[in-house]
Amino acid sequence: MTxxxxxxxxxxxxxxxxxxxxxxxxxxxxxxxxxRAADELSAPLPSAQPSEVEMDGALLRQAVSDLPPxxxxxxxxxxxxxxxxxxxxxxxxxxxxNVQQDIRSATKSVTSLLLGIAVDRGLVKSVQEPVRTYLGxxxxxSALLKQDVKVEHLLTMRSGAACNDHDGGSPGxxxxxxxxxxxxxxxxxxxxxxPAGEAAHYCTGGVVALGRILAATxxxxxxxxxxxxxxxxxxxxxxxxxxxxxxxxxDTGGHLFLRPQxxxxxxxxxxxxxxxxxxxxxxxxxxxxxxREHTRIDNRRPYGYLWWPQPAPYRGRQVRAILADGNGGQxxxxxxxxxxxxxxxxxxxxxxxxxxxxxxxxKYILPAVQAP
Numbered sequence: 001m002t003x004x005x006x007x008x009x010x011x012x013x014x015x016x017x018x019x020x021x022x023x024x025x026x027x028x029x030x031x032x033x034x035x036r037a038a039d040e041l042s043a044p045l046p047s048a049q050p051s052e053v054e055m056d057g058a059l060l061r062q063a064v065s066d067l068p069p070x071x072x073x074x075x076x077x078x079x080x081x082x083x084x085x086x087x088x089x090x091x092x093x094x095x096x097x098n099v100q101q102d103i104r105s106a107t108k109s110v111t112s113l114l115l116g117i118a119v120d121r122g123l124v125k126s127v128q129e130p131v132r133t134y135l136g137x138x139x140x141x142s143a144l145l146k147q148d149v150k151v152e153h154l155l156t157m158r159s160g161a162a163c164n165d166h167d168g169g170s171p172g173x174x175x176x177x178x179x180x181x182x183x184x185x186x187x188x189x190x191x192x193x194x195p196a197g198e199a200a201h202y203c204t205g206g207v208v209a210l211g212r213i214l215a216a217t218x219x220x221x222x223x224x225x226x227x228x229x230x231x232x233x234x235x236x237x238x239x240x241x242x243x244x245x246x247x248x249x250x251d252t253g254g255h256l257f258l259r260p261q262x263x264x265x266x267x268x269x270x271x272x273x274x275x276x277x278x279x280x281x282x283x284x285x286x287x288x289x290x291x292r293e294h295t296r297i298d299n300r301r302p303y304g305y306l307w308w309p310q311p312a313p314y315r316g317r318q319v320r321a322i323l324a325d326g327n328g329g330q331x332x333x334x335x336x337x338x339x340x341x342x343x344x345x346x347x348x349x350x351x352x353x354x355x356x357x358x359x360x361x362x363k364y365i366l367p368a369v370q371a372p
Contacts, residue, residue: 035100035257037238045261048085053339055080056368060088063364073356074348075329076101077260080365081268081341089261093347100240100257101345104326107256108207110230110266112155112306114214114222114252116274116286117229123217127152127305134213135188142188149196151213154206155305156294162193163203166298174204174253182245184212200295200303204253207306208244211252222250233281234269236262254326260343263324267332267341270322291322291334314338314366329354333361338369 050057060080067073070092077095080088091097118124124134131154132145139145144161153159163172172190180186187205211222218225223241231239239262242255258266269275270291274282290305297303302310304322312321312335324332329346342365348354 034094035102035240037098037100037259043235045081045086045264046084047089048087050082050087050368053082053085053087054369054371055082055087056370057087059364059368063088063360063368064090066364074346074351074353075356076345076347077343078357078360079260079264079343081264082369083339084268086261086264091260095345097259097261100238100259101263101330102255102257102326103263103324103330103345104254104328105204106263106324106326106330106332107252107254108204108306109324109332110226110256111207111210111214111252112290112304113230113266113269113282113286114226115151115155115210115305116282116290118214118217118225120283120286124151124213127155131209131213134216135184135209138212138216139185139188142185144188144190144192147192147196151210152294152305153196154210155290156303157200157203157206157297158197158295159203159206160192160194160196160198161187161190161203161206163187163190163205164201165204166202170201172203172205177205177208178244182249183208183251184245184249200297200299202297207253208249208251211250214252215250222252230281231262233279234262234265234276236265260345263330263332263343263345264341266324267334267343270334271336271339271341312366313362314369314372319372327354329357331357333357335366338366338372340365340369 050060076093078090119127129151131149131151136145149159161172162170164170165174167173172187177183177186183205187209214222214225240257242251243249244251269281270287273284274280274287291307291309292304293302293309295303308323308325310321310323311318319335319337322334328349329344331344333342342361344357346354
């Protein structure tokens, strides 16, 4: 599709896609059922014509019309919001606005917000606290907790544990974890491959352990804490978390089911510095801290606290973008300078076709912004 682009824009688009292809997140790809939310959206997001928010409506329409047949492109939804107004909302492959999507590893970015709320409320004293402060009494025999592993190391995938989801031979690779009853216990029993903080490797197990910290410090289940602290204020109803340990624990590393508009609300909250309807749900300090680069996964892709900060092309220059990323094409793009949020869902699991949204962003959606 990029062959018709001007050379300059084509090169920028290719550069953007390359950044994300290098860091493509892989994970389990078993077929999922079509899940509809029990309740309709309680309060649909405000909408506007693209011209009302200084966007090129023709380019946005072209983003849809230029796609190949839906059975080939594999997208399920595409939504764009600018300046708090929804300007594009399209569904394919049997989906509509009330179908919930398994957002896979984009769940991790929601977990980051919840951990930030726990820090804001003093439930977690600091991200510099050792993980054993919160889990030592639950897992007293854990080898990992005897090391100097801090909460921040779990947020940045730098625990040092022998855990790399991108390496099928890694002892802590996620597919091995899923076969166990207690995923947290599995992760905490892993040997150390590096000193904590030294290297960053993508590890879902550490994020699941963060969920156990949330439950332990809030004295509530993760779904209860999420509903009260985040989802209810955002107008997100009926979110479905996956569970493990015979239903006793919550998967905070993946497999959260949300509507695409729910994902858009999360992105807009980040864009607004943690404020929603005049209420500070997450501190601005946490939003800024969690969405800046702290490390690089496998020494390549920039990583924050379970968010992916990346450059994005806009009119011959780079602007800052923040990304939640899930296998199959589940994305939340936040571009603060352009007051833009875009959401995609898809069924392109473990496929390069999952990268199509980056082409759409670089060729259509970002250029459609007429005034920053």
